[in-house]
Amino acid sequence: MDPAFTPLTTADTPAWADLTTVLARADETEEFYSAEDLAEELAEEGVDPQRDTWAVRDRAGDGIVAFGQVRVRVRAELLHGRAIVLLGGGVHPDWRRRGIGRALMDRMEARARELAAGRHPGAPVTLRNPGGLETDPVRHLLIGRGYTLSRYFVQMERSLPGPTPAPPGPTASSATPPSATPSSAVAGYRIVPFTAALSAGTHRARNAAFADHWGSTSTSEAEWADLIGARSFTADCSFLAVASGSGKAAAGDVHAFCLAQDWQDGQLYLALIGTVPAARGVGLARACIAASLEAAVRRPDTEGRPRFSRASLHVDADSPTGATRLYRAAGFAAVKTFATFTRDLPVRSSRSIPPS
Template sequence: MRMLSWRPLTSADAQTSADLLNAIETVDQIGEHYTAEDTLTELIDPYADLERASLAAFDGDAMIGYMKVRHKPSAEHVHRVTMDGGVHPDHRRRGLGTALVEAGIEAAKTVHALHHPTLRLVVDVHKAAQIAGVPELMRSQGFAPVRHYQRMEHPLTDLPPVSRSPRIEAWSQQNDEDFRFVRNESYADHWGAVAMPADQWQNKITNQTFQRDLSFLMRDADGVAVGLLVTMSWEADTEVTGIRDAHFMLVGTRPTWRRQGVASALIAHALRAASSLGYDQASVQVDTESTIFEKAGFTARMRYVRWAREAT
């Protein structure tokens, strides 16, 4: 094998990043496919400090492994940074994964010292449970499973009729800030979540995968925004699988309006809307403790594990 070269990621790596992730998908089979536009969105994330907190391995011009760390824009008591990464299937079992995780932990310490130095630092890694070798690698580096999630799917055929609610409206430029406000209010007590500032909202939510016609806001009788559902869809997935998937990325209700049917109404409305627009299925990734999607007819398809370790 040729000598590898190592350097931080840059925004110019969008295509080779997509090539690597698509090669990984051929083996890991987690249902994620990428275009260069998708990976560029990740690379220009305002809370991914690529120079200080990323590393990629190259064999010639081809990227064969990477890691990147995202810090939180805000934190209380604990600063949970997120580390992501992967190794090309042809280059696994050679120590690259270990080297990248070790580099990621050190990078997490670096950005933590810059942004939230007085808080405890925890490094999180979120991976599909079926990926071979991940549990062994995580445990060898001091990580332990702390939460479990699942991908759930719902076919968009034979849907029961639902009454259209005048209190449900689609996303627009005019109500975008209402969407972000409801997201931040409804996720404030979710495990590990922090408020999304406007720049993160634009990067992570209203990007090229955002489906504005399938993203809805619900208001109460006084016109106050109380719940939201945000849908995203990836063209690369559709191209490979032939399935148009409406992925419910965010579903939330402000605390005062919970247990009043807000989320259920939004889900039912979005399912019917997705069906009318020619989508084949809807999906969501949710904590295994949540039951609302099972009640709405979704079926679990894949499990994910959130690994974490304190870094000192």
Template sequence: MLHATLRPSVVRMSTEPSSPPALAPIAERVAAPAHLPLPEVDGLVWRSLTLADAPALFALTAAVEEHDRHPFRTSLEETEEMFEGEWRDLARDTLVGLDVDGEPRAYASVDTRPGDASVVRAFVQGAVHPRWRGRGVGRQVLAWSTGRARQLLAASGKELPARIAGYVQDGDAPECRLFEAAGYTANRYYSTLRRDLSLPVPEVALGDGLRVVPWSPELDEATRLAHNDAFRDHWGSEPATPESWVHGRSMFAPEWSVLVVDDAAPDGVAPRASTGGGPVVAGYLLSGRYEQDWPVAGYSSGYTETLGVRREYRGRRIALALLSAGMTAYQAGGVEFAELDVDTENPSGAHGLYASLGYEKKDGSRMYSIEL
């Protein structure tokens, strides 16, 4: 099963949503099971995960990633993030199978996000040790995860379209077959792009009072507001709450993250920081530093986690300025490539923008989902 989350990067432009069809009550649509049986596998006993399991879970994940030749490695810090989030109920939303020596040989985690406002989502994640495959472990763990996801969606009480989703690397054929056999469909595809930083980085001039500034904690709330505005017309994106916005930052690289701000935005153009003061963040590029991936890739890189531009500021070269500033920061950090992920169905013209800057496809992944 999948053991790492996708690192998305998307530039957004306006797309108007169509009118949603009438829906049956969510409790009927998701068909949540009243009872959730544990997997039955000779040699494994099952319980919930705890934070104390993080080092052993990290070792399991590393064994899976090496065996499956995935183009990344999950750090211990990223593993520990699985246990974070005030909205999480680890006792009910996680599962680990232990062998006779108490070593984890399979695990599952189901997660939701509190801010979902147009589609309520549950994400499944897990792994099976290579030596324990071929015994139906993955099939049973995914069945448990899907059942728990249905329970979480029903318990949300949100009368919205619903989705159960998991992410798979394009080259992982067994994983794809596992999801397809469980009733999931590949509904979205993503490309990982990279750009050689030995090439010149273009200089981009911004007018009308816009300026590029480094990310700072003081502007982070304003950046969250900009993100929610930039991504409100993006397929699969939901509003980030203050809690979910800061979740998952173990690999965050503030020194490689930049913003475009408008100090003189007129009232009503965009909401300002929650303090009521400070500039409007018109666009942002947030970066990650995944040094554990570099030996696998064979080169060092700066990773663009998220890139967005507010609706009111599109068409003003802000995305280009952010990417250029980000690449300049990566160069100053001494790394060799810039990397990001992009939705292949992105309607904003992002692929053309990235190609014009010298980005090329490295590999890809896909989202499997059950739409409810």
């Protein structure tokens, strides 16, 4: 019996989460998701689960053995004149080499063309797909379909508590005890926790900080709301560098940030770290990271024990800001290298698809 391809629904999220756990372990991605996380993905702006997602059922129809997703960000800017389409998915190891991956890619690429042409009429299209580790079998599938390896991203980790970055300064050592407080580490700035009142300023800082990063475009207000409203977002471990008004920067402006997420037991994920170009080089990001790590050490779980035993992040291997050096100085070490593959498509005309 051939497997059945059906859209993902909220009722599927427990089985879908089970599959992502299997894939995270088998392919060593460590991308673990809860059913609640996946339900949020289905509800994101611009996602039509009926047309943009696929579940492949086992013969009994109970379990999910593969899935696929396509996303074209709503109101996203073109990147160097091209529309970017994000593809993703996976096949259970026991169900590989049966043509399921190829069948999923056929469906995803067809929908990708339609979405991109509708939201960015006349623009050429670039498909972007994660390529995993060097041993991931998906790479053979992607290369066979005309994708090329475009970028490497490094996963870095460190233990907690451990040392935290020293406050920036001419006499600062490379590390200080976890009890150090970086809240006044940089003259003219305060290092403060993320709050709703600072959300808009942090959003502006994010767009400014990532403007020169590979593959990045501005985040819309709706996308930002999804990010900070997600179950995984951890506001009390997210810190900002806010201008105090004693220097050239206007008081209250957010110039750097370290935004944290809680995806799996024991690990704090530093999802977004950045500094606006005009404020780089004075240690703002390092101070924000230090504050986030300290907060993580202090955060208890439901039984009063330390919630986090390690912290992790991903960084572009060719980051123009020298971020890898910053993270090494903060105690992080490279543990894995992942690849991103892309494929450029010619222009196809299509009717316009509404933004939401």
